[in-house]
Amino acid sequence: MKAGKLPQAVWMRSVQKQLNPDKEAFLFRPSKEEMCTAMPAADGVAALTASSFASGNALKTGIYAAAKAANDLASRGAEPEGIAVQIILPLDTQEDALKETVRHIEKLCRKLHIPMAGIQVESSAAVRQMTVYATALGKAKEEALLRPAGAAAGQDIVLCGYIGLEGMLRILDEREEELKIRFSPGFLRRMRSLEGELLRVDAIRLAWNAPTILGSTQDSRRRFDSPEAASQADLLAGSFGGCPEGQIPRSLPQWKMDAPPACRGGSDSGRVTAMQQIGSGGIFGTLWELAEAAGVGLEVDLKKMSIRQETVEVCEYYHLNPYRMTSTGAVLMIAEHGERLIQTLQEEGVRASMLGVTTAGNARVVTSEGERRFLDRPAPDELMRWWEERMA
Numbered sequence: 001m002k003a004g005k006l007p008q009a010v011w012m013r014s015v016q017k018q019l020n021p022d023k024e025a026f027l028f029r030p031s032k033e034e035m036c037t038a039m040p041a042a043d044g045v046a047a048l049t050a051s052s053f054a055s056g057n058a059l060k061t062g063i064y065a066a067a068k069a070a071n072d073l074a075s076r077g078a079e080p081e082g083i084a085v086q087i088i089l090p091l092d093t094q095e096d097a098l099k100e101t102v103r104h105i106e107k108l109c110r111k112l113h114i115p116m117a118g119i120q121v122e123s124s125a126a127v128r129q130m131t132v133y134a135t136a137l138g139k140a141k142e143e144a145l146l147r148p149a150g151a152a153a154g155q156d157i158v159l160c161g162y163i164g165l166e167g168m169l170r171i172l173d174e175r176e177e178e179l180k181i182r183f184s185p186g187f188l189r190r191m192r193s194l195e196g197e198l199l200r201v202d203a204i205r206l207a208w209n210a211p212t213i214l215g216s217t218q219d220s221r222r223r224f225d226s227p228e229a230a231s232q233a234d235l236l237a238g239s240f241g242g243c244p245e246g247q248i249p250r251s252l253p254q255w256k257m258d259a260p261p262a263c264r265g266g267s268d269s270g271r272v273t274a275m276q277q278i279g280s281g282g283i284f285g286t287l288w289e290l291a292e293a294a295g296v297g298l299e300v301d302l303k304k305m306s307i308r309q310e311t312v313e314v315c316e317y318y319h320l321n322p323y324r325m326t327s328t329g330a331v332l333m334i335a336e337h338g339e340r341l342i343q344t345l346q347e348e349g350v351r352a353s354m355l356g357v358t359t360a361g362n363a364r365v366v367t368s369e370g371e372r373r374f375l376d377r378p379a380p381d382e383l384m385r386w387w388e389e390r391m392a
Contacts (some may be wrong), residue, residue, distance in 0.1 A: 002380045003380050003381065003384035003385060003387070003388045004280045004281060004380040004381035004384040004385075005279075005280045005281055005285070005378065005380075005381070007377070007378075008292070008377060008378070015030075016030070016031075025039060025040075026038060026039050027039065027040065027046055027142065027145065028076075028147065031293065033148050033276065033289040033290065033292070033293045034147075034148070034293075035050050035051070035052070035072040035277075035279070036048055036049065036050040036072055036073060036076045036078075037049050037050075038076070038078075038140075038145060040142065041139065044141055044142050044143065045139055045140070045141060045142065046078075046139065046140055046141070046142045046145060047137075047138075047139055048073055048076060048078040048137070048138050048139065048140060049073070049135050049136065049137055049138075050069045050070075050072035050073035050076070050135070050136045051069060051133065051134070051135045051136075052064075052065045052066075052068040052069040052072065052133070052134050053065050053131060053132060053133045053134070054068075054131070054132050054170075055127075055129045055130065055131045055132075055387075056129055056130065056170065056173065056174055057129055057130065057174060058170070058173035058174050059097055059100040059101050059104060059173075060101075060104050060173050061101065061130055061132055061170075061173070062085065062087065062101050062102075062104055062105040062132040062134070063104050063105060063107075063108045063195075063198065064166060064169075064170060064198070064328055065085075065132045065133060065134035066083050066085065066105050066108050066109070066132075066134040066136075067108060067198040067199050067328050067329065068134070068166075068277065068279070068328040069083065069134040069135060069136035070083065070112060070136045070199065070201055071199070071200045071201060071204065071277045071328065071329065071331065072136070072277050073136040073137075073138050074138075074200070074201045074204040074205065075146065075204055075275035075276060075277055075331060076140065076145055076146050076147070076275075077140045077141075077144045077145050077146045077208065078138035078139060078140035078145075079138050079139065079140065079205075080112060080114055080136050080137070080138045080201060081114055081117075081137055081138045081139065082114050082115050082116070082117030082136075082137045082138075083105075083109055083112075083114065083115075083116055083117060083134055083135065083136050083137070084116070084117045084118040084119070084134070084135045084137065085105055085116060085118070085119045085120075085132060085133065085134050085135075086119070086120045086121075086132070086133040087101065087102075087119070087120070087121045087122075087130065087131070087132050087133075088121075088122060088123070088124050088127050088130070088131045088132075088133075089121065089122070089123040089124070089127070089130050090123065090124075090127050090128060090129065090130065091123050091124070091125055093123060093130065097130075098121065101130065101132070102119070102121075105132075105134075108199070111199060112199065112201060117137055128391070144208075146272070146273070146274055146275055147274065147293075148274050148276055148289070148290050148293035148294060149274070149293050149294050149295075150273040150274040150294070150334070151273050151274040151290060151291075151293075151294035151296055151334040151358055152273065152294065152296065152358065153296050153297070153358050153359055153360040154357065154358065154359075154360075155273060155334050155335060155336055155338075155357065155358045156334070156335050156336070156337065156338025156339070156341075156354060156356075156357055156358075157287075157298060157300055157332060157333075157334060157338070157354070157355040157356050157357060157358060158332070158333040158334075158335055158338045158341055158342055158352055158353070158354055158355065159283070159304070159305060159306060159330065159331075159332060159333075159352065159353050159355050160200065160203050160204075160207070160330065160331045160332075160333055160345060160350060160351070160352045161197060161200055161203070161306070161327070161329045161330035161331060161350075161351055161352075162194075162197060162306050162307055162308050162311065162327070162329070162330055162351060163278060163282065163283045163305050163306065163307050163311075163322055163323065163325070163327045163330050164282065164307055164308075164311040164315065164322030164323070164325040164327055165194060165197055165198075165308060165311055165327060165328075165329060165330065166198060166325075166326050166327050166328040166329060166330075166383075167311070167315075167320070167322070167325035167326050167327070167382065167383040167386075168191065168194075168308070168310060168311040168314045168315070168322075168325075169191070169192075169194065169195060169198070170383060171314055171318065171383070171386065172188070172191050172192065172314070176188070179314070179317075182317055183313070187310070187313075190310060191310045191314075194308065194310065197329045198328050198329040199329065200277070200329050200330075200331055202348075202350075203331070203345055203348070203350040203352075204275065204331060206344055206345055206348055206350065207272045207275070207333055207335075207341060207344070207345070208272070210271070210272065210335075210340065210341050210344045271335070271336060272333050272334065272335045272341065273334050273335065273336065274290065274294065274333075274334040275331055275332065275333050275334070276289070276290045276331070276332045277327075277328065277329075277330070277331050277332075278326070278327035278328075278330040278331070278332065279326055279327070279328075280326050280381040280384070281324060281326075281378040281379060281380070281381050282321070282322070282323050282324035282325045282326065282327060282381065282382065283305060283323055283327060283330070283332075284323050284324055284366075284375060284376075284378065284379070285324065285378030285379065285381075286332060287300065287332065287364070287375060288364065288375060288376075288377060288378050289378065290332060290334070291358070291364055294334075294358070296358040296359060296360065296361075297358065297359040297360065297361045297362050297363040297364055297365075298356060298357065298358050298359060298363075298364050298365070298375075299356045299357055299359055299363075299365045299366075299367065300355040300356035300365070300366055300367070301355060301356055301366075301367050301368070302323075302366050302367065302368040303368060303369065304353050304354060304355050304356070305323070305353070305355060306351055306353050307322055315382075318386060320382040320383075320385075320386060321382050322382070324379050324380075324381065324382045325381065325382040325383050326381050326382075326383050326384075332355075334358060338354050339354065342354060
């Protein structure tokens with residue numbers, strides 16, 4: 001198999017079809033895009049968990065697993081209350097390395113003001129690198145839970161944070177001596193200073209509480225509300241990993257015009273309807289998964305995707321595509337009025353940008369300086385490819 005997440009076809013064939021669909025004890029059904037589990041507790045409250053893992057040789061490997069789990073949990077509307085960790089070590093690991101690894105995870109928990117709820121450590125001849133599994137634990141009101149399927153056509157797509165930043169930091173952790181040859185000490189210090197961008201729980205909490213009485217932004221969001229516009233978009237082909245030139249993508253189904261009133265531009269509600277942290281496969285993969293879960297199309301502007309120059313430089317040095325690189329700390333937010341959400345986030349010093357809109361139908365389009373291309377199915381994650389090349 002290729003490194004990274006399973007392709008959709010393999011997932012459906014070898015995972016989804018093996019599962020029992022009759023279990024109703026859980027609020028989220030297992031799916032390729034769902035990182036959390038939710039179970040009814042009492043008085044309309046749900047207990048949630050979100051699990052993640054990270055592998056590597058660096059002593060900070062565990063913070064990426066813990067940060068991703070905490071962000072994923074928050075993106076479903078839950079407040080993180082603890083993190084449980086399991087660490088599997090290669091046999092040649094020194095005790096001082098383990099001590100430093102645990103210290104880094106504990107430091108991240110303190111930033112979140114939550115305890116490390118549990119930890120197990122063992123060594124195994126079966127692993128070549130340290131592997132850290134993190135499970136974030138929390139609670140939320142059932143009525144407030146967010147799901148990727150909650151997005152609807154005609155809503156704004158907001159990016160909170162920077163794409164590819166996790167991948168850049170993890171490469172820095174693993175290859176700092178190598179990068180010192182290429183980059184100045186000051187540049188490396190700036191890279192290291194971005195670690196704080198990995199945690200996004202506070203910004204997600206802001207999005208939950210964003211103002212809900214807004215002016216209409218109907219005109220800015222309703223660019224694909226006609227079959228004619230959709231047909232033009234559906235004929236696009238080209239780069240960004242999209243359909244090859246000369247090929248016609250799959251036909252659009254009959255356009256559905258029965259969206260809720262709030263999604264037709266007539267509502268004054270500004271709520272966030274879905275969130276998804278950018279994981280394996282980068283922003284391209286996560287955009288695809290979110291659209292697939294919600295049954296919508298999308299149009300986004302490549303130039304609006306926030307990326308740090310430090311990430312650009314590292315990706316160019318190793319010939320990596322940052323748009324297909326794991327991005328813990330970057331969250332896609334679907335909102336009925338994205339401009340007001342962006343204003344709320346920016347007032348608190350959080351980076352946020354408007355990428356585009358969700359649309360009816362299946363057309364998933366990326367634009368760049370007037371060029372329009374179809375978004376392809378998720379490709380293997382670039383960080384995993386980088387690891388694969390170095391471990392071959």
